[in-house]
Each structure stands twice: as C-alpha cells, then as structure tokens.
Amino acid sequence: MAKISKLFVHDHLMQAVYFAPRGKKRLLFLGMNLQQRYLSPDDHLIGFLGDAGAGKSVLIRGMFPGLELTNDDQGINIRPLPLMDDAERGHFRAHTYHLDVRFESAFTQPWRLAESIKAALSKGRRVVVEHFDLIYPFLGINAEMLVGVGEEVIVTRPTVFGPEPESIADIVFESIKYRRMAHSAEDITSMILEEMGLERPEVHSDIKHGFVLEFPEKPDIDLDIVEQRVLELIDADWPISFSDDEHIRVGEMLYPCTGPRIHIKRTSEIKGFHLLKEFRFDPVERLYTIAGIVGEAEGPNRSLLTL
Incomplete structure (x- = not known):
C-alpha cells in the first residue's frame, strides 16, 4: 500500500519561490501558507537555511504555531x-x-547534535533545524522539506537526487544583500516622501531587487527630485541600525520600520539605486505605485536543477 504522503500533490514539488516579505505579520502569514501547501503530517525533518536576521525564526513561528x-x-x-x-x-x-x-555549535559538538536529531527521528519526533547546511555533513540525512530565506523564500522537497542544502544556502546567502539594500532604500525613500508632504506609505509590495510603495491617490511629486534626494542620503554614508522591534535609526533619526533587522549597515552600501520614472496604476487594487530598484541587473541563478 502506498504511503499516505504520496497522496499529497506537493510530493511532486520541484521548487517554489516567493518574495521574502518585510514585516513580521507578512512573514507569519507566508509561513502559515507554506505549512498548508507543502508540509506533510509525515514530515519529521525540516531544514531552514539563511543568514542571521533573514527572518527564519518568524517564518518558523508561522509554520509551527506554538x-x-x-x-x-x-x-x-x-x-x-x-x-x-x-x-x-x-x-x-x-x-x-x-x-x-549555528547557535548550539558554540556549546555542543556538531556530531552530538546530529546524534540527538537521529535519536528523535527514530522515535517518530519532528525536528525543525535552522542552519541545516551546517549539520548536514554530520547528519548524512537530507531534510524532507528545505526552506531557504534570502531575497526570496525557496521551498523544496528533496529527493535522493537533491537538491543538497548547500545549493540552496549558496543562493540565499548571496541574494540576501539585495533584500537588505531594498529594505533600506525603501525606508529612506519613504523618509524623503514624508519630507515632501506625503503620508507614510502603508501598503508595500515586492519586486526583484527592489520595492514597491503604493498610494490610494497619485502623488503630486517629481520622481527625479525624489531619486536625487535619496542618492544624496546614500552618498552621505549614514549608519543604519536596529533600535527596537518597530524602529530603525538612520543617522540620528528614529524611523518606524516593520523589518528593523533586515538592513544594510550604512547607506553607502546601497548600490545601483534608481526609481522607475512613472506612477504605475494597479487597476485591481486601484492604487498608484512607486517602484525602486537596487543592485545589479542580474541576480544569482535560482534554479536548483543539477541533473
């Protein structure tokens, strides 16, 4: 008789890729959706990969409430x-x-952690492992579900042919810089828009290597001037730092932020910033958008196929 898990459509999943959203609520909501779409009740080993501060813990809370x-x-x-x-x-x-x-390796040898994971799995327990790529060489067992968090959230269910944890880790560790640059550029742009008399944007969306701010009415501003003011702040090389769960500091200025841990350290680290010089109208949501782009035109290869 076939295993129950074979009845799940997601067993045929090669990979799913989502933009990694900013903000705790959006990450929690994404985690809930990933759990519903891709996690099987039979899954016992789930691996997460990504740099510190990428949002892995929040995503886990969304996927595994309680x-x-x-x-x-x-x-x-x-x-x-x-x-x-x-x-x-x-x-x-x-x-x-x-x-x-990564944290536990400071206190315990990796091989001991691997033995504990194996013991739990042998008893039918589930183990959720952050920085799975670090334990995989000692464990010798791939996860039933791998989740990489960088600029995107990559979800895959490995087979004996892969993907290996390292291949996903390479992608997300390389791409996280674009997410950090985009978030910092987004907040700086919002600061400039407020200086120009607009209310702080409440609606955010995502694009590759960039950000989208959405407004209920078409802003009466010159986007060339906005871009120039943002570039001036970037060139000023101001420090950007975490203040609390709802704020960052840009220089000496305290500014509200829904993702205060996902930023570059100084404004000068934002590379290739520019605004699209048009207000695009979303006829479905009936919102006007301002889009900003950072970084190089091409990012890392997102295909996990090696065969």
Whole structure:
C-alpha cells in the first residue's frame, strides 16, 4: 500500500519561490501558507537555511504555531536544549523540537547534535533545524522539506537526487544583500516622501531587487527630485541600525520600520539605486505605485536543477 504522503500533490514539488516579505505579520502569514501547501503530517525533518536576521525564526513561528524556539533574535529562550536533554534521558516528551545549529555549535559538538536529531527521528519526533547546511555533513540525512530565506523564500522537497542544502544556502546567502539594500532604500525613500508632504506609505509590495510603495491617490511629486534626494542620503554614508522591534535609526533619526533587522549597515552600501520614472496604476487594487530598484541587473541563478 502506498504511503499516505504520496497522496499529497506537493510530493511532486520541484521548487517554489516567493518574495521574502518585510514585516513580521507578512512573514507569519507566508509561513502559515507554506505549512498548508507543502508540509506533510509525515514530515519529521525540516531544514531552514539563511543568514542571521533573514527572518527564519518568524517564518518558523508561522509554520509551527506554538513551537517554542530555543533561541531567536530576542535571545536565549530555553536551556538546556530540550532535544539534547531528552536524547540523554532516552525519553522524548515533545512532538516537535527546534534547533539552531549555528547557535548550539558554540556549546555542543556538531556530531552530538546530529546524534540527538537521529535519536528523535527514530522515535517518530519532528525536528525543525535552522542552519541545516551546517549539520548536514554530520547528519548524512537530507531534510524532507528545505526552506531557504534570502531575497526570496525557496521551498523544496528533496529527493535522493537533491537538491543538497548547500545549493540552496549558496543562493540565499548571496541574494540576501539585495533584500537588505531594498529594505533600506525603501525606508529612506519613504523618509524623503514624508519630507515632501506625503503620508507614510502603508501598503508595500515586492519586486526583484527592489520595492514597491503604493498610494490610494497619485502623488503630486517629481520622481527625479525624489531619486536625487535619496542618492544624496546614500552618498552621505549614514549608519543604519536596529533600535527596537518597530524602529530603525538612520543617522540620528528614529524611523518606524516593520523589518528593523533586515538592513544594510550604512547607506553607502546601497548600490545601483534608481526609481522607475512613472506612477504605475494597479487597476485591481486601484492604487498608484512607486517602484525602486537596487543592485545589479542580474541576480544569482535560482534554479536548483543539477541533473
């Protein structure tokens, strides 16, 4: 009799790619959708890949509501590590465990972490692993579902032919710089628009290597002047830093931000910024858009096919 998981359409998934949205609410919502679309009840090993601050923890919270993360950007949540503690006791009390390999490697040898993961899997438990690429050489088992978080969120269900965790990690670690540049450029552009008398944009959308600001009415502004003012701030080389969960600092200015951890460190790190010199109207949402682009014209190869 065929396994139940074979009845799921997502078993035929090669890869799915989404823009990685800014803001906690949008990431949580995306995580919920990924869980509904691609996660099987039979999945026991789920791997996440991506740089620190990319939003992996928030995405995990959306995919696994109620799962207490052992650590996240707010700090250490649980010690000792429940997975290791239960493995040593030989009694796994939870159904799902969380593990951040990069963080835990500072306290525990990777091979011991791998043995604990294998022990949990042998008992039918689920393990959600951040920085899965770091443990894979010791584990020797690929995840049933891999999620890479960079400029995009890449979802795949590996087979014996791949993809390997490293191939996804290479993509997301390279592309995260575009997401950081775009988010910083977006906030700087919003600051300039407010200086010019517009209200802060409440609606955001995503494009490759860029951002979209949306307005209910067509702004009465000169986009060439907006672009020039943004470029002046970029050239000023102001520092950009995290202030709290809802604000960043650009120079000495405190500014609201829904993704305060996903920024470059200085404005001068924004490369190739320009605005599209037209207001495009969305007839479905009935909104006027301003689009900004950063970085090079071409990004990393997003195909995971190696055969």
